[in-house]
Amino acid sequence: MKNLAKFLLFVLLLSAGISLLYDYRLKHGGLKFPSDGPPEKYTFASEPAVNPKQVVSLEALSQERRALVKSVIPAVVAVKTSKKVGIRREYGLDPFEFFFGNPRGQGRRNPHDEAMVQNSLGSGVIVTNEGHIITNTHVVDQVDQIEVQLSDGRTMKARLIGADSQLDLAVLKIDDPGVKPLVLADSDTVQPGDSVLAIGNPFGLQETVTDGIISWKGEPNSTDLRGDLLQTNAAINPGNSGGPLINVRGEVVGINEQIVSSSGGSQGIGFAIPSNLVRTVLESVLKHGRIIRGYLGIQTGASQRSSGDSDAGVTVGEVVSGSPAEQAGLQPGDVISRFDGRDVKNFRALRTLVAQAPLDKQIELQIVRNGKPLTVKTQIKEQPVDYESARVLPRGNQPQQPQGLQQPNDQETVASPLASIHVGELTPEGARQLDLPPNVQGVLVTNVDPDSGVAELQKDDVIEEINQQPVTSVSDYKKVAASVDPNQPQVLSVCRHRARSFLVLRPR
Secondary structure, three states: OHHHHHHHHHHHHHHHHHHHHHHHHHHHOOOOOOOOOOOOOOOOOOOOOOOHHHHHHHHHHHHHHHHHHHHHHHHEEEEEEEEEEEEEOOEEOOHHHHHHOOOOOOOEEOOOOEEEEEEEEEEEEEOOOOOEEEEOHHHHOOOOEEEEEOOOOOEEEOEEEEEEOOOOEEEEEOOOOOOOOOOEOOHHHOOOOOEEEEEEOHHHOOOEEEEEEEEEEOOOOOOOOOOOOEEEOOOOOOOOOOOEEEOOOOOEEEEEEEEOOOOOOOOOOEEEEEHHHHHHHHHHHHHHOOOOOEEOOEEEOOOOOOHHHOOOOEEEEEEEOOOHHHHOOOOOOOEEEEEOOEEOOOHHHHHHHHHHOOOOOEEEEEEEEOOEEEEEEEEOEEOOOOHHHOOEOOOOOOOOOOOOOOOOOOOOOOOOHHHHEEEEEOOHHHHHHOOOOOOOOOEEEEEEOOOOOOOOOOOOOEEEEEOOEEOOOHHHHHHHHHHOOOOOOEEEEEEEOOEEEEEEEOOO
16 A cells, blocks of 8 residues: 555656646747737728629529529438447446456446447438438438438438338438428439539538539440449538439439449549439339339340440340240340330340339330341239249250359450459448448458459458349359459449449459
């Protein structure tokens, strides 16, 4: 005890000495701030640097933009979610244990242990008078509570009405919003160069407005791997997800979803889901309580990727048993060139046309079989729940090839960038440690070979898709990586912390 008393006395003397030295430096050294002194003479500028008559149009544009923002802000909401992720345990501490330790190595559990809660932020937009809100599925997926905050400061509980993880769209509902909803525009009329505003809650900064243009627009027969999304250079950052992309008339042309970024922040390349697709999802959820998705029931063979093959149509690789394609009599090797009177140049275009076709409507397929044109008819049906695991019909009289065997390939081997990426399973605990959104499903990047040309990809990134094909496990990743054409660029959908982006890998 004597040694302890001496130690405490030494600490007190040292603290007193430091305090005295600090006071001395303030009074006799360092930067001295002036006290009362004679007033300084000053003169402010009296005229603007530019004659207001020379910028009349800019003044008018500023006023119009101000009116536009003021009219749409009330319908944009901040989406706040919470989820219990564990128990925070607090242990009592006996003061004697501080000095002598606990020989049994046991703490005493506090009866007031609290649940650990993970909070997330996103954005949304009110689109009906009844208070229905559109946002992204990844904003509200697998959470315990959803609240929305309006621009007037009100916070209201929200109910999840329906969601679709494939399209990344969700519908929420609040009661008595007291706010005029925004109109969903016809996104088919949107063109590159159109002025737009992105509004949302980036990094928790509510009612943030950024402006830009439509940088690119996917076409139905586009071979670009950006799909049907709208690309914009309006700044989109984490927290903007689910917020609206607004045109100059105050209408919603898209719902902000993803960015391309090597840093996790905006680099001028953002993507929004077109409003026509949003409207389809909204009406399906409100009328049927779920997403109604039509399907044809084919699996493609080798994709027509070369530039000279853009008009080749879609080659049928396999036909799903019991599907509309089987009812139409489609066979492996058929080439679908037209769907209900509209040209088809690639599988994405066909998938879009099928999704937009009314269920049970009889449609015509123009195909080429053995070099001869042929027309067949069928009815588009709702995609069954087990469609992804449905069995396909064998190719003619040939037995199905055993899994794991591949046909020989005489083409020159090209190293795929995917071969230099090492991945592991993503566990729930790993997702929490990396602060990932609760809905993330993919594989965790464990290492990237040096000099591989994929420096943009980092350890602990999560790969969710390859060329729009989901990869939810290492086995999925290996299957997709083995099936891609190594001569073509591969597009990865990557989640890094709470930012999603696309990454293009080019063959070496």
